[in-house]
Structure formats: C-alpha cells, structure tokens
Amino acid sequence: MKMEQTRKNKLLAPIAETGHCGLFLMRMLGSIRLERQLLISTLQQTYLIGARSLVIIMICGFFVGMVLSLQSINALQQFGASDQVSLLVGKSLFRELGPVLTALLFAGRAGTSIAAEIGLMKATSQIEAMQLMAIDPVQRIALPRFLAGVISMPLLTAMFNAFALLGAVMFSIGVMGLDPGIFWSKLHTGIYFTKDFMGGVWKSIVFGGLVSLIAVYFGYYAKPTGEGVGTATTRTVVLSSVLVLIFDFIMTSFLI
Amino acid sequence: MKDPIIRIRNVHFQRGDKVVLDDVSMDIGRGGIVAIMGPSGVGKTTILRLISGQLQPSKGSIEVNGKQVSKLSRRKLYECRKDIGVLLQNGALFTDLTVFENVATPLREHTDLGEEEISERVTAKLDSVGLAGTEELMPHSLSGGMARRVALARAVILNPKIVLFDEPMTGLDPIAMSTVGRLIRETNDSLGLTSVIVTHNVSQMKKLVDYCFILASAKLIAEGSPQELMRNSDPAVDQFMNGRVEGPISFKYREDAGNATASPGR
Ligand SMILES: Nc1ncnc2c1ncn2[C@@H]1O[C@H](COP(=O)(O)OP(=O)(O)O)[C@@H](O)[C@H]1O
Ligand SMILES: [Mg+2]
Numbered sequence: 001m002k003m004e005q006t007r008k009n010k011l012l013a014p015i016a017e018t019g020h021c022g023l024f025l026m027r028m029l030g031s032i033r034l035e036r037q038l039l040i041s042t043l044q045q046t047y048l049i050g051a052r053s054l055v056i057i058m059i060c061g062f063f064v065g066m067v068l069s070l071q072s073i074n075a076l077q078q079f080g081a082s083d084q085v086s087l088l089v090g091k092s093l094f095r096e097l098g099p100v101l102t103a104l105l106f107a108g109r110a111g112t113s114i115a116a117e118i119g120l121m122k123a124t125s126q127i128e129a130m131q132l133m134a135i136d137p138v139q140r141i142a143l144p145r146f147l148a149g150v151i152s153m154p155l156l157t158a159m160f161n162a163f164a165l166l167g168a169v170m171f172s173i174g175v176m177g178l179d180p181g182i183f184w185s186k187l188h189t190g191i192y193f194t195k196d197f198m199g200g201v202w203k204s205i206v207f208g209g210l211v212s213l214i215a216v217y218f219g220y221y222a223k224p225t226g227e228g229v230g231t232a233t234t235r236t237v238v239l240s241s242v243l244v245l246i247f248d249f250i251m252t253s254f255l256i
Numbered sequence: 257m258k259d260p261i262i263r264i265r266n267v268h269f270q271r272g273d274k275v276v277l278d279d280v281s282m283d284i285g286r287g288g289i290v291a292i293m294g295p296s297g298v299g300k301t302t303i304l305r306l307i308s309g310q311l312q313p314s315k316g317s318i319e320v321n322g323k324q325v326s327k328l329s330r331r332k333l334y335e336c337r338k339d340i341g342v343l344l345q346n347g348a349l350f351t352d353l354t355v356f357e358n359v360a361t362p363l364r365e366h367t368d369l370g371e372e373e374i375s376e377r378v379t380a381k382l383d384s385v386g387l388a389g390t391e392e393l394m395p396h397s398l399s400g401g402m403a404r405r406v407a408l409a410r411a412v413i414l415n416p417k418i419v420l421f422d423e424p425m426t427g428l429d430p431i432a433m434s435t436v437g438r439l440i441r442e443t444n445d446s447l448g449l450t451s452v453i454v455t456h457n458v459s460q461m462k463k464l465v466d467y468c469f470i471l472a473s474a475k476l477i478a479e480g481s482p483q484e485l486m487r488n489s490d491p492a493v494d495q496f497m498n499g500r501v502e503g504p505i506s507f508k509y510r511e512d513a514g515n516a517t518a519s520p521g522r
Contacts, residue, residue, distance in 0.1 A: 037364075121351075129348035132308055133362050133410075134334040 021217050024138075028146055028216075031139035038144065045148035049110045053156055057105055061160035064097060065089065065167025073176055082176075086183045087190040089168045094191060094200045098161040099153075100248050103207035106153060107240040111215040114145050115236040118219025119229035127220075142216040149212025150205060157204040199255045206247060211240040261286045261418060261450050262307060267316035269302060276302050277313070278474040284467075289444050289451040291461045294471035295496065295505060300454040301345070303471075304420045307452070308342060309333045321417060338366055341411035341419040341449075345426070347403040349395040349410075355382070356391035359410045366414060381409040384446075385439055401432025405439060412443055419444070421453040425460055437464050458497055462486070470496060472505045 032038070068089050076082045118141060121127050130137045165187075172178045191197065215236045222232035260283035269277040276299040284290050292300050305311040306318055309325040318325050323336055349358050359378045363369055369377070382388055385405040395403060404424060411419055424440065425433045437460055444451045455461055461468060462482045470478045470485065470493055478485060478493045485497060495503030 124351065125344050125346070125348035126350055128310070129342070129344055129350075131310070132337060132340075132342040132344070133365065134337040135361070135365050136334070 021213065024142075024217050024220070025213055027138055028143050031136060031143055033139075038147075041140070041144040042147045042151070045144045046152050049114070049145075049148050050152045050155065052113065053106055053109045053152075054159065056109055057102060057156050057160050058163045060101065060105055061098075061163030062167040064101060064160075065093070065164030065169075066171045068092065068097070068164065069168040069171045069176075073172060073178075083178065083182045084186060085172050085178065086168065086187040090165070090187045090191045091196060093161050093164050094196045096200075096248070096252070098157050098164065099200050099203040099207055100244060102157040102160045102204065103153065103211055103244045104241055106149075106156060106208070107211045107215075107237050107244065110149070110152075111211045111236045111240055112233045114149075114212065114215040115219040115222070115232045116229055118142070118145075118216060119222035119224075119232045122220070122222055123224040123226065123229055125224075138220070142220055145216050146209070146212045149215070150208045153208025153211070154201055154204045157200065161200075195255075202255070203248065203251055206251065207244050210243055210247060214240045214243070259286060260284055261321060262452070263317075263319040264303070264306070265317045265319075267306065267313040267318060269299070269306065269311065269313050275474050277306075277471075279316075280471070280474075280476050281316075282469055282476065282479070284450065284452060286450055287448060288466040289441065289453060289464060291453045291455055291465040291468040292471065293455060293458070293461060293468060293496070296456060298471045299474065300456075300471065301422055304342070304422055304452070304454055307418075307420060308337065308340060338414060339417045341414070341416040343404070343407050343411045343419065343421045343424055345422045347395075347407035349398075349403055349407060351395050353395075354391065355387070355393050355395070355398070355406050358395065358406060359413055362410065362414050377413065378409075381413050382406075384443070385409045386435070399432070401428050401435060404428065404432070404436050408436070408439060408443065412447060412449070415447060416449065418450045418452065421451065421455075423455055424453060425455065425457055433460060440464065458499065472496065 262284035
C-alpha cells in the first residue's frame with residue numbers, strides 16, 4: 001500500500017509540477033501591463049542575457065560551421081557532389097542545428113544565471129521584501145527575464161547561424177578551394193524562406209520561451225538556501241536541455 | 257486597550273505536526289512601540305508573517321487596520337500592505353540597486369511623483385536616518401548598521417501606519433544597536449506610527465518599548481510594560497527576562513508531553 005502510494009506519487013509529481021509551471025506562466029502573462037517600466041526592464045534583461053551569451057554562441061557557431069562543412073564535403077566528395085555543400089550546411093543549420101544548439105548553449109549560460117540570480121534573491125529575502133512592499137515579484141522579476149529570453153533567442157540563433165556560415169565559407173572556400181559563386185548561389189536558390197528560415201525562427205522563439213520559463217520557475221521556487229539555489233540551477237540545465245530536444249522533434253514533425 | 261490597530265484573536269498555527277502558536281490573542285494599540293519577545297524558534301517571525309498576511313492561521317482571526325488580513329485576495333492584501341512597512345531580519349536590501357534606488361522603489365511603484373519630488377523625499381528620509389550622502393553606494397558596501405538604517409528608511413518612505421521589525425538589532429555592534437534603537441523611537445514618534453518589534457534582546461527592549469508580549473512554548477505567557485514584566489513573578493517570565501538556564505522554558509526541540517517546548521534558533 002505504502003509502496004504503491006509512493007510509486008503513484010512519483011508518477012504524479014512531474015504532472016503536478018507541469019501544471020504548476022503552467023499556472024506560473026499564466027500568472028506571469030496575466031501580469032503584463034503596457035508600461036514604460038516593463039519595456040525598460042525587458043530591454044535591460046535582453047541586453048544582459050544577450051551580452052552574456054553572445055561570445056560563446058559566436059565561437060561555437062563558427063566551429064560548428066567548420067566541422068559541418070568538413071564532414072559534408074568529405075561525404076559529398078564520394079558522389080562528386082561537393083559543390084552542394086552550402087545547401088547541406090545551410091539546411092541543417094537553419095532548420096535544426098542553429099535553433100537547437102543555441103538553445104542548449106543558452107540554457108547552460110543564460111538559463112543557469114537567471115535561475116541562480118532569482119534563487120539568490122529568494123535566499124536573501126529580497127523576493128519576500130518585494131511582496132511586503134506590495135510589489136509583485138512575478139511581474140517585476142520573472143516577467144522581464146522571461147520576455148527577454150523569448151526575444152533574445154531568435155537573435156542569438158541568427159548570430160549562431162551567421163557565424164556558422166562564416167565558418168563554412170572559410171573552410172570550404174578558403175581551405176578546400178570551392179568556388180564561391182557556386183557556394184552562394186546554391187545557398188541562395190536552395191534555402192526556402194518559410195520552410196527553412198522561418199521554421200528555425202519559430203523553433204527558436206519556442207525554445208527561448210521554454211528555457212527561460214524553466215529558469216525563472218525553478219529560480220522562483222528554489223528553496224531559500226545555498227543548496228536550494230544550486231539545485232535550481234542544475235535542474236534548469238538538465239530539464240531545459242531535455243525538453244528542447246523533445247520539443248524539437250515535435251515541432252519538426254509539424255513543420256516539415 | 258481601546259481601539260487596537262492590530263487585533264489577534266485565538267490564533268492557532270501549525271507546521272506539520274508542530275504547533276507553533278496555540279490560542280494566542282493580542283491587542284496592539286495605536287501609536288507606541290510594542291515588542292513581541294520570546295526564545296528563538298518560538299514563533300515570533302511567524303506572528304509577523306501572520307500580521308502581514310504571508311501566512312494564514314489555521315484557527316482564529318487577525319485584524320489589521322480594521323481588515324481581516326487572512327481573508328483578503330492577493331490584490332486586496334497588496335493594497336493593505338501599503339499601510340504596513342516591514343523591516344526584515346537582515347534588511348533585505350535589493351543588492352542590484354543603489355541605496356537611493358532601494359529607498360525610492362516603493363515611491364516609484366505606488367505613487368505618481370515626479371523624479372524631482374522622489375529625489376527630494378528619498379534624500380530627506382536618508383538624512384533622517386543619518387545617511388545623507390550615501391545615495392550612490394551599493395548595499396554590499398554598507399556596514400550592518402547602515403544597511404539596517406537604509407532598510408528602515410525604505411520601510412517608512414510611504415508613511416505607513418504600522419511598521420513591523422524582525423530582530424532589528426540582531427548582529428549589530430552595541431553602538432549601531434543603540435543608533436538603530438534611537439532611530440526606531442524617533443521615526444515612530446515623528447511619523448505617529450505603530451511599531452511592532454520582534455526581538456529576544458531583553459536589555460534593548462527595556463530601553464525602547466512601551467508595551468511587551470512574551471511568548472513561550474507556543475503560548476502568550478505574559479504582557480505588560482517592561483517595568484511590570486520585570487516585577488512579574490511567574491517563573492517562565494522571570495527565567496526569560498533574566499536569562500536563566502534553569503526554569504520551565506526548555507531549550508530542547510521536543511520534550512515529553514506536559515513540559516514546555518522551545519526549539520533552538522535557526
Ligand atoms: N519554512 C518553515 N518550514 C517549517 N518549519 C518552520 C518554517 N519556518 C519556521 N518554522 C518553524 O516554526 C517555528 C517558529 O519559527 P519562527 O517564527 O521563525 O521563530 P522565531 O522567529 O521566534 O525564532 C520554529 O520552531 C521553526 O522550526
Ligand atoms: Mg525569527
């Protein structure tokens with residue numbers, strides 16, 4: 001009986017938590033007011049989050065582009081089709097690798113720092129102090145960070161893709177000596193705006209919302225201790241990485 | 257006491273199996289400084305949280321300013337809290353904002369004042385707690401006593417009716433302690449506040465407060481002016497006021513039935 005109970009709780013707990021998180025999202029969105037303050041703090045957070053993640057995303061993008069073209073050229077050469085490399089690199093970047101890898105890097109860099117920051121505010125009673133001043137911390141602390149995540153993820157993905165293409169250009173044109181004209185024209189004619197480009201943009205918006213929701217949620221409900229803050233950060237990376245990959249599959253099957 | 261501003265009636269509060277407050281009633285009158293005292297872990301902070309509506313009692317009622325705080329919706333509760341200033345245990349200043357912005361936060365949130373007016377009021381308030389010129393400092397560069405004073409300025413910037421203090425002197429050096437004590441008295445009298453101070457510091461309490469409640473073992477065991485309490489011959493009151501080890505108040509977490517329980521501080 002007891003065991004059955006705990007097994008049942010183990011099964012129900014994630015479902016209950018998902019519901020709780022959904023309610024938190026509703027409460028956050030319900031507190032949106034069109035005011036200057038929200039605009040300013042959202043822009044501030046976008047700047048902070050973007051600036052935090054930009055360098056790492058540029059570096060990773062560049063090397064992903066290089067390795068992608070290295071592998072593609074290697075494989076395509078067997079069929080004598082190495083001039084198709086830009087098409088392969090472009091499609092996989094815009095559709096999959098750009099949004100997914102950016103989201104994973106974002107979770108590790110910005111997600112953790114959002115969760116830790118909010119968790120620390122909780123551990124030092126700053127959240128409680130706000131509530132006691134009749135200021136809603138969900139509106140003032142969580143919401144701007146969430147919105148900033150939604151805004152900055154597509155922008156960061158664009159940077160990732162740009163640097164990956166740069167990496168691909170440097171490798172395939174600079175190192176392998178492919179013809180730049182063919183490289184760019186294949187890319188230009190083979191990548192479709194709605195299917196390839198916008199598909200990636202939608203994904204990155206969803207991933208941005210997902211990762212930053214998880215980060216603010218875990219930060220906000222962190223136990224107000226040092227250990228609680230640590231747990232919140234760890235759970236943020238783990239859960240958001242897993243969910244990004246699951247959502248990627250779901251979204252791809254609808255978008256394709 | 258006639259026309260109390262805070263009226264606590266037969267309140268019962270429990271955490272898990274542990275009874276924190278058992279049938280506690282208090283009337284806190286308008287004006288003046290009131291202390292709620294008792295050993296660590298007895299439930300003093302819990303009472304403040306009940307008054308501010310952060311916690312709800314399992315039985316009994318709490319009326320603040322004529323409103324039942326435990327029955328308000330979040331919006332009404334937030335409305336009600338504008339009349340209550342709170343100074344948390346370690347000040348809880350916003351670490352990413354300057355001293356000026358910390359004190360200005362309630363004004364920015366709850367008033368339509370212009371930048372000039374805000375600046376004027378914040379400067380005046382900082383001046384009144386003896387911290388003129390600290391506007392641009394960040395909280396981490398303040399000493400414990402200064403941080404407490406900034407938090408006091410922030411708590412009273414909206415001219416509330418009631419201010420709640422959770423252990424305002426704990427962890428301060430003796431000079432800072434007296435400074436904060438004097439400021440609490442000055443602020444209380446000049447703004448006509450009702451101050452409720454939670455503390456376990458008996459000597460400070462004797463100097464500062466007008467009326468005092470003593471909690472032990474989840475119950476209210478005595479109330480009165482500090483002078484009356486010093487003369488009180490109840491063994492538990494005497495033990496607490498004079499800091500004796502021997503007596504009915506135990507320092508064990510749980511004791512067998514029949515005996516008093518008071519957990520060590522956390
Ligand atoms: N978040 C909590 N969870 C469980 N028990 C708590 C919590 N906060 C306080 N308590 C318990 O409630 C009792 C009263 O706590 P508190 O009001 O903080 O005491 P005080 O402020 O008088 O030191 C303590 O015994 C403590 O163990
Ligand atoms: Mg306490």
